[in-house]
């Protein structure tokens with residue numbers, strides 16, 4: 001059994017507790033929130049009778065001595081929670097984003113390394129079937145090496161709460177998923193970025209609801225991102241809509257079930273190569289899927305087997321490095337190098 005304390009009993013904790021009850025190895029032994037009523041409410045809802053409830057993580061960890069901490073707090077509290085968990089020799093699975101600043105991200109990853117604990121991030125949108133299929137398809141070379149990757153994200157939610165108050169909200173709280181998916185799909189890391197943020201006149205966010213960014217992945221490969229959390233009409237999927245152009249063809253994914261590809265055949269007809277629809281193979285049985293459930297299962301496996309989880313902090317910091325470089329570019333109006341240190345394993 002893996003005894004776990006979950007900290008942060010807000011909206012997202014439901015997804016974690018739903019997943020946790022599907023995994024027989026997990027026993028939730030404590031719930032922590034600054035607002036004790038929220039923790040008590042979750043305990044009632046999930047029939048977690050007799051678990052420790054508290055407003056202070058250290059105190060609950062002292063009492064329950066769990067093997068792992070599930071961190072579902074707001075990004076601004078992530079460092080404090082991570083340090084507390086690691087000081088108690090707990091393995092740590094944390095919501096995205098891994099941290100709210102580059103300094104805090106490095107400090108958390110380094111602290112986890114020193115402590116010798118498994119540290120992973122819920123980058124759950126990797127665990128989407130079509131994201132897995134796209135990666136395999138691109139790596140197979142069916143349309144040649146990718147030359148450009150394009151993602152469009154236009155959704156207009158009224159969350160209320162911390163998102164409407166935080167700066168760089170789209171880049172930090174949402175684009176991390178899309179940036180991580182781009183790295184994963186084409187199996188590469190970008191070296192620099194230019195980014196522009198803007199605030200539509202009707203924006204209900206404090207800052208950074210909308211952004212466009214161009215990343216240089218090297219070897220003649222570019223990733224463009226256009227996104228807004230303040231764009232009513234023709235909503236895209238939360239996964240974004242994608243076009244990947246390769247040397248010999250292209251792939252389109254609408255972010256839902258629409259996934260298709262076509263490849264150029266040697267015979268040219270007039271100005272254009274002849275194109276043929278090609279199948280994107282189905283999911284491989286070894287591909288991890290299932291969103292939060294998939295990530296949490298991998299984390300439990302990693303703790304039990306001493307292996308590295310796919311979304312380990314030491315790798316996820318590279319996706320977060322894209323976010324922080326994009327933020328710096330938006331703030332300075334300059335193209336920004338993505339520091340090599342964020343790409344260190």
Ligand SMILES: NC(=O)c1ccc[n+]([C@@H]2O[C@H](COP(=O)([O-])OP(=O)(O)OC[C@H]3O[C@@H](n4cnc5c(N)ncnc54)[C@H](O)[C@@H]3O)[C@@H](O)[C@H]2O)c1
Pocket residue numbers: 007008009010011012013032033034035038055057072073074075077080081095096097122123124161162173
């Ligand atoms: N992976 C995803 O798809 C996904 C989706 C939504 C949110 N998230 C992430 O989940 C995290 C939480 O988001 P949410 O929507 O649940 O926020 P929320 O505001 O609903 O809940 C956060 C909770 O954390 C508590 N909290 C804050 N600081 C704390 C501390 N130091 N100790 C104990 N409790 C503390 C708050 O009281 C609150 O109840 C964020 O990082 C967010 O980006 C991820």
